[in-house]
Amino acid sequence: MSAFISSLKTTLSGYIRYRGREGHISFLLHRITGLGTLLFLIIHIIDTSWAYFNPELYQEAIELYGQWYFMVQEIILVFCVIYHGVNGLRITYLDMFKPAGWNIPSQRTSARWTLTVSIVLWLPAAAIMGYHLLHDSLGWI
Amino acid sequence: MSTETVRTVKTPRNYDVIAWKWMRYSAILLIPLVWIHVAIQDVIVGVHAIAETEGGAFVYVVERWGNPLWITYDILLLAFAFAHGMNGLRQVALDFIHNPTAQRITSWVIFIMWLVISAIGAYAIIAAAAANLAG
Numbered sequence: 364m365s366a367f368i369s370s371l372k373t374t375l376s377g378y379i380r381y382r383g384r385e386g387h388i389s390f391l392l393h394r395i396t397g398l399g400t401l402l403f404l405i406i407h408i409i410d411t412s413w414a415y416f417n418p419e420l421y422q423e424a425i426e427l428y429g430q431w432y433f434m435v436q437e438i439i440l441v442f443c444v445i446y447h448g449v450n451g452l453r454i455t456y457l458d459m460f461k462p463a464g465w466n467i468p469s470q471r472t473s474a475r476w477t478l479t480v481s482i483v484l485w486l487p488a489a490a491i492m493g494y495h496l497l498h499d500s501l502g503w504i
Numbered sequence: 505m506s507t508e509t510v511r512t513v514k515t516p517r518n519y520d521v522i523a524w525k526w527m528r529y530s531a532i533l534l535i536p537l538v539w540i541h542v543a544i545q546d547v548i549v550g551v552h553a554i555a556e557t558e559g560g561a562f563v564y565v566v567e568r569w570g571n572p573l574w575i576t577y578d579i580l581l582l583a584f585a586f587a588h589g590m591n592g593l594r595q596v597a598l599d600f601i602h603n604p605t606a607q608r609i610t611s612w613v614i615f616i617m618w619l620v621i622s623a624i625g626a627y628a629i630i631a632a633a634a635a636n637l638a639g
Contacts, residue, residue: 370602394596401589408586408621412628414565425561428551437546444542448535455528488547499552 385474386467392478393450396443403440431500438492445488446481453477523591530584537581569629570636582625590618 381387413421427433453473457464464473497504515521545554557564568574594614601607 366603367601367606371600374600397589397592398596401593404586404589405621408582408625411565412624414562415569415628415632418560418562421562421565422555422560425551425555429555434551437551441542441546444538448531448539451531452535455531458528488543491547492550495550495552499550 385471389450389474389477392446393454396447396450399443400440400447403436429500431496434492434496434500438489438496441488441492442481442485445485446478449481449484450477523594527588527591527595530588533580534584534588537577538585541577541581566632566636569632575629575633578629579626582622582629586618586622586625590614 378391383390410421410424413424428437453476457470457473464470494504554561554564569578591614594611597610597614598607601610
C-alpha cells in the first residue's frame, strides 16, 4: 500500500510540477477532457437505457439534466468533447503524416492553434445552449 | 533549420499495442459520430425539447430506435465511444499504478465495468428496436 501511495505521489507531482508549457497543458487538458467525457458517458449510457427499462425514471433524469446546474455542466461537456477531438486530430496528424512537427517550437504553435480552433467551434454551440439555459431552465429571457 | 530523422521502431504484437491502435483508429471514426450526436441532441434539439416530448421523454428515444439508421448509429457510438473511453481510463490508471499484479487487477476491473455497462446499453437499444419492429 505504501508503495502504491508513493508511486501515486510521484506520478501526481510530476503532473503538477513538470513545466513543459503548451505540451504539458495540452497533455493535461487531453486527459481531463477525456476522463470528464467518460464520467458523463458512464452515467449517460445507464440513464439512456432507462428510456427502455424505466420510462418514469428516464423522465426524472432528463428533467434533472434540464436544471441550470446540469446545463452548465453540459456546456462544459461540449467543450471537452470538442477539445479532445481537435487535439486528438492534431496528435494523429503529426504522428502519422508529419512527425517532424513534434519539435518543440512547432508543437507549441499547434497546441495553441488546437485551443483556438476548439474555442471557435465551441462558442456557437455554447451560445445556443446558453440561450436554452437562460430561456428554458431559468426563464430569464 | 532542423534536420529530419526518420526513426523506425519494431513494436511487439501484444495486447497493449492492439489496444493502442484501437484508441487511434476508433478516434478517427468517433469524431464524426460523437460530434454529430452532440450537435443534434445537445445543441439543436436540446434537453428541454426531449423532456417535453408528447407522451414522455422516453418516446423521443424509443422512436429513434425504430429507425435502422439510428439503431446502427447508436450501436456504433456505444461500441466505439465507450471502449475508447474505458481504455483511456485504463491508460491513465496504469500511469499511476506500477505494481504488475495491481495493473492486471485494474485492467480486469475496467474490462468488466466496460462489458457490463455496454451490455446494459446494447440490450436497451436492441430490445427497443425489436419491440418497434413487432409493432
